[in-house]
Amino acid sequence: MKIATWNVNSIRARLPRVLAWLEAARPDAACLQELKCTDEAFPRAEIEAAGYRAAVFGQKTYNGVALLARTEPTDVVRGLDDGVEDPQSRVLAGTVAGVRVVCVYAPNGQEVGAPAYGYKLDWFRRLRGYLDRRHRPEEKLVVCGDFNIAPEARDVYNPAALEGQVLCSQPERDALANLCAFGLADTFRKHHAEAGLYSWWDYRMLGFPKNHGLRIDHLLATPPMLAACTAAGIDREARKGKQPSDHAPVTADFS
DNA sequence: ATGGTTGCTTAGCAA
Numbered sequence: 572m573k574i575a576t577w578n579v580n581s582i583r584a585r586l587p588r589v590l591a592w593l594e595a596a597r598p599d600a601a602c603l604q605e606l607k608c609t610d611e612a613f614p615r616a617e618i619e620a621a622g623y624r625a626a627v628f629g630q631k632t633y634n635g636v637a638l639l640a641r642t643e644p645t646d647v648v649r650g651l652d653d654g655v656e657d658p659q660s661r662v663l664a665g666t667v668a669g670v671r672v673v674c675v676y677a678p679n680g681q682e683v684g685a686p687a688y689g690y691k692l693d694w695f696r697r698l699r700g701y702l703d704r705r706h707r708p709e710e711k712l713v714v715c716g717d718f719n720i721a722p723e724a725r726d727v728y729n730p731a732a733l734e735g736q737v738l739c740s741q742p743e744r745d746a747l748a749n750l751c752a753f754g755l756a757d758t759f760r761k762h763h764a765e766a767g768l769y770s771w772w773d774y775r776m777l778g779f780p781k782n783h784g785l786r787i788d789h790l791l792a793t794p795p796m797l798a799a800c801t802a803a804g805i806d807r808e809a810r811k812g813k814q815p816s817d818h819a820p821v822t823a824d825f826s
Numbered sequence: 827a828t829g830g831t832t833g834c835t836t837a838g839c840a841a
Contacts, residue, residue: 580841581833605841607834632834633841679841687840719841773841775830817832817841 572668572825576602576715576788577809578676578771578818582637583607585816586614590621592809592820599641600667602674604717606635613637630660636674636716640667651701662698670796670825671706675716680737688737691719695746699753708754708793715790717771717818720747722757725766726786738785755791758823759803770805771818778817779810790823799825 575598579585582603593601601623606613610629618625623639628649638644644665651662664673675698680691706712720743724730733739751757759768769784778784792800802824810819 584833605833633839681840773830774832778831814832 572600572670573598573822574600574602574670574672574713574715574790574825575820575822576604576674576717576790577820578604578717578788578816580605580816580818581607582614582635583612584814586617588809588815590617592806593618593621593623593639596806596820596822598639598822600644600670600672601639602663602672602715603637603639604635604674604676606630606637607632608635626663626665628660628663630658634660634676636660636663636676638663638665638667638672638674640665642667644672648705651697652705653697653700655697661694662701669711671710671712673702673712673714673716675714675718677717677719679719680743683735683737683740692742692746695743695750699750702750702753706753709795710793711796712755712793713758713790713796713823714750714755714792715788715821717788718747719787720744721785721787722747722789726769728767728769728783728785733785738787751791754793756794756797758790758792758797758800759786759805759821761797761800762803768805769819770821772810774817779815788818788821790821792823796825801826
């Protein structure tokens with residue numbers, strides 16, 4: 572079973588590339604983030620013509636997440652379900668082939684100390700609470716998406732300049748570590764230890780050609796899923812060429 | 827300190 576996560580930065584702007592990628596990568600489950608469209612505007616017919624069913628939690632202009640699979644995801648849950656009034660569509664869970672898949676688009680945070688940064692830290696606490704309420708680490712569970720956090724210096728192209736900045740600050744890393752303390756581990760680091768492997772590159776300043784990137788998109792897995800994880804990767808090819816997303820797809824294979 | 831690029835929406839915000 573192959574599971575993938577990709578921040579597409581607008582599903583409508585990226586649709587041709589998403590369809591081509593689905594056909595080439597053929598994931599069994601695909602978590603998409605930053606749809607930037609409502610449920611009604613989601614290109615469901617085109618996705619279904621490509622052989623995928625979609626559970627969608629959309630939002631006008633910003634955010635929006637989807638879970639694609641060969642058959643309709645079951646027991647779909649939208650949002651964090653914690654009673655907090657939150658208009659931002661960032662979490663969608665569904666079951667695919669016996670695996671619980673939680674698709675997340677974590678807040679960016681904008682800048683250390685900004686209101687959005689506080690929202691981000693609180694959102695990670697809420698996500699941990701969601702897992703505590705609804706799941707157990709013994710389950711077959713993956714939590715994947717754009718976490719907007721580079722876990723370590725080796726995930727950052729210029730640690731000297733960026734450590735302590737947003738996406739690389741200690742409070743954010745602590746928030747991610749607290750999430751993983753539920754019982755989640757990074758599938759990518761099971762298979763790759765080296766620095767310089769990124770999943771996002773800024774559109775500006777020739778970020779991708781210079782490999783000025785960050786590894787902020789992750790596929791986290793509970794122990795039974797981590798044990799079954801046979802490979803992990805980042806599809807840099809999907810970041811190349813005309814009109815790419817600023818993120819590359821991240822994948823993991825499970826036996 | 828600023829700017830640079832993209833998408834959505836149409837001047838400004840978010841990333």
